Amino acid sequence: MPQILALTGNEAVAYAMKQINPDVVAAYPITPQTSMMQKFADFVAGGEVDSEMVLVESEHSAMSATLGAQAAGARSMTATSACGLALMFEILYIASSYRLPIVMPVVNRALSGPINIQGDHSDTMGVRDAGWIHIFSENAQEAYENTLQAIRIAEHPEVLTPVMVTLDGFIISHGVETVTIFDDDKAKKFVGEYKPRYTLLDTKKPLTLGALNFSDFYFEHKATQLEAFNKSAGVILDVGREFKKTFNSTECYEFFEAYKMDDAEFAVVVLGSTAGSVRMVVDDLRSRGVAAGMIKLRVFRPFPHEELAKALKGLKACAVMDRSIAYGGDGGPVHIEVRSALYGIHPAPMMCNYIYGLGGKPIEPEHILSVFDDLKEAVVKKSFKRRVGYLNLKE
Amino acid sequence: MIELRFHSRGGQGGVIAGKLLAVAIFKEGKFVQTFPTFGVERRGAPVMTFVRISDRPIRLRTQVYSPDHLVILDPSLIQFYDVTLGLKDGGTILVNTDKDPSELNLPDRYRIVCVNAAHIAIQHKLGSITQPIVNTAVLGALARVTGLVKIESVVAAVKEEVPFKTEANAAAAVDAYNSMRELVLA
Numbered sequence: 056m057p058q059i060l061a062l063t064g065n066e067a068v069a070y071a072m073k074q075i076n077p078d079v080v081a082a083y084p085i086t087p088q089t090s091m092m093q094k095f096a097d098f099v100a101g102g103e104v105d106s107e108m109v110l111v112e113s114e115h116s117a118m119s120a121t122l123g124a125q126a127a128g129a130r131s132m133t134a135t136s137a138c139g140l141a142l143m144f145e146i147l148y149i150a151s152s153y154r155l156p157i158v159m160p161v162v163n164r165a166l167s168g169p170i171n172i173q174g175d176h177s178d179t180m181g182v183r184d185a186g187w188i189h190i191f192s193e194n195a196q197e198a199y200e201n202t203l204q205a206i207r208i209a210e211h212p213e214v215l216t217p218v219m220v221t222l223d224g225f226i227i228s229h230g231v232e233t234v235t236i237f238d239d240d241k242a243k244k245f246v247g248e249y250k251p252r253y254t255l256l257d258t259k260k261p262l263t264l265g266a267l268n269f270s271d272f273y274f275e276h277k278a279t280q281l282e283a284f285n286k287s288a289g290v291i292l293d294v295g296r297e298f299k300k301t302f303n304s305t306e307c308y309e310f311f312e313a314y315k316m317d318d319a320e321f322a323v324v325v326l327g328s329t330a331g332s333v334r335m336v337v338d339d340l341r342s343r344g345v346a347a348g349m350i351k352l353r354v355f356r357p358f359p360h361e362e363l364a365k366a367l368k369g370l371k372a373c374a375v376m377d378r379s380i381a382y383g384g385d386g387g388p389v390h391i392e393v394r395s396a397l398y399g400i401h402p403a404p405m406m407c408n409y410i411y412g413l414g415g416k417p418i419e420p421e422h423i424l425s426v427f428d429d430l431k432e433a434v435v436k437k438s439f440k441r442r443v444g445y446l447n448l449k450e
Numbered sequence: 451m452i453e454l455r456f457h458s459r460g461g462q463g464g465v466i467a468g469k470l471l472a473v474a475i476f477k478e479g480k481f482v483q484t485f486p487t488f489g490v491e492r493r494g495a496p497v498m499t500f501v502r503i504s505d506r507p508i509r510l511r512t513q514v515y516s517p518d519h520l521v522i523l524d525p526s527l528i529q530f531y532d533v534t535l536g537l538k539d540g541g542t543i544l545v546n547t548d549k550d551p552s553e554l555n556l557p558d559r560y561r562i563v564c565v566n567a568a569h570i571a572i573q574h575k576l577g578s579i580t581q582p583i584v585n586t587a588v589l590g591a592l593a594r595v596t597g598l599v600k601i602e603s604v605v606a607a608v609k610e611e612v613p614f615k616t617e618a619n620a621a622a623a624v625d626a627y628n629s630m631r632e633l634v635l636a
Contacts, residue, residue: 061476063469173487226511229465230485231472233507331511415487419512 062234064195064227068160069094071202073104074242078129081109081120087139089162114139118146125155126264128254137164140178150217151186153264156209157217164224165414173415174224176378180388188218188287189356193330195234198222206246207294214287223328245301288357310359312351313366319348320371321430326352336423360396370404372430378412386443407439411446422446453514456499457533458523463585468499474599474607475503483508546584565591570625574618590623594630601627
């Protein structure tokens with residue numbers, strides 16, 4: 056029987072890790088590490104998992120240890136947040152280039168400076184080109200479910216690419232909500248046993264990792280890495296379908312959820328926990344006769360350009376909400392992608408971008424409502440007041 | 451949906467209070483959500499914790515701006531902040547203090563209830579005499595004052611979620627609950 060529990064997002068993900076039962080978990084044990092590893096360490100101490108827990112002196116070492124263990128054929132995980140992820144930067148690229156199917160939950164928090172520990176998407180957006188699959192979660196339930204699915208996606212023989220599953224700092228990570236934890240046997244069966252395709256310890260099939268590739272093969276190496284990365288798109292959908300069937304879920308496990316989009320004229324594209332509040336605003340607008348809708352983006356890497364273009368095509372106007380800045384770019388990172396997805400699409404909706412919620416700045420229904428108001432006004436006036444604006448910024 | 455806001459200082463256990471309340475109410479079959487806004491992670495920094503209670507799944511992800519009830523773990527916060535901001539008329543304000551409601555300088559359109567949770571916490575050796583950890587005592591009082599949750603559920607939540615001084619924390623909640631029984635009935 057599934058258990059229904061009151062859990063923080065961090066605990067929910069720790070439960071997923073317990074069911075995954077990784078061979079090795081390496082973690083830096085103090086802040087910016089979160090209570091996720093604390094909960095998982097409880098499972099280790101209580102003998103509820105078989106994992107070898109390695110406490111290391113930095114996140115650079117945490118990712119290095121995870122990488123080493125995974126290369127040796129062990130299913131390995133770590134978790135981090137904010138500046139911890141930044142310190143891993145170098146090793147993230149190495150993990151993906153070694154094609155190691157590491158799964159890492161990341162609590163999305165702001166990067167210093169100014170010093171801030173609260174939620175925004177700056178950390179994982181900063182490593183968006185590190186060759187990791189990047190899946191966002193709206194709530195603790197999704198963070199739990201995405202972590203289980205991530206193992207299957209990462210370890211798929213055609214993919215063999217690391218995955219980061221993210222959850223919004225504090226709002227999800229430290230907030231308690233009602234979470235359904237699936238039956239252990241069923242979850243373990245879904246995740247499956249790890250049978251590494253290549254391992255350093257297999258002396259019959261010797262393997263070189265970390266070789267030097269100069270101008271002779273570096274580029275070719277990267278091109279094959281990208282090819283495998285792109286194959287993950289189909290695998291993500293397959294795993295989502297199987298998950299839905301296995302656990303009798305009614306939720307959406309595609310690249311994005313299209314909420315009330317069938318006849319929508321105005322829509323917001325959003326990531327993570329804010330989707331919950333946008334959903335409520337859309338319902339409110341619908342009850343007042345406004346054809347509002349929402350795209351909740353779940354998979355940010357690989358980015359679903361074609362599918363998204365199709366979903367947005369018939370709209371009058373749409374707004375993309377970004378919880379991070381891409382300095383000098385055309386608005387935030389999500390906006391850059393969505394705008395690019397619509398190039399050459401006719402008729403393309405009018406589009407604008409809002410940066411919001413940096414460093415934990417609250418985002419309220421009234422702010423989201425103002426976005427829809429701006430969209431309606433822009434359609435009448437045929438232009439936006441500001442194509443890239445801010446929400447809830449003190450003037 | 452019922453919404454609560456806790457005002458506390460780092461180290462008093464306000465965030466855990468929100469979690470314990472959520473777990474206790476969850477045990478009674480309702481949907482819950484709770485999350486904190488941290489300042490900086492240091493002792494003494496003001497912290498707010500929000501709790502939502504509903505019969506249906508909760509999708510809203512914002513801070514609580516119009517709470518039904520307020521819980522003040524540190525009365526010194528009252529002079530620095532308008533803690534009552536957005537509180538619904540007729541809402542309950544539960545304050546950890548040795549003072550009387552009339553001494554607190556809070557608007558009288560609210561139902562103001564005081565509990566000496568610090569005294570109860572010290573009796574049970576929770577925290578130190580200068581920095582008692584008052585969260586479990588406050589929750590016991592809250593159960594009595596608002597009727598939002600049964601004291602048995604609070605005790606069950608404490609036993610499940612508090613790994614240290616579990617019995618003392620549970621006893622503090624019960625003592626506070628009983629102390630309010632006398633006060634309210636008087």
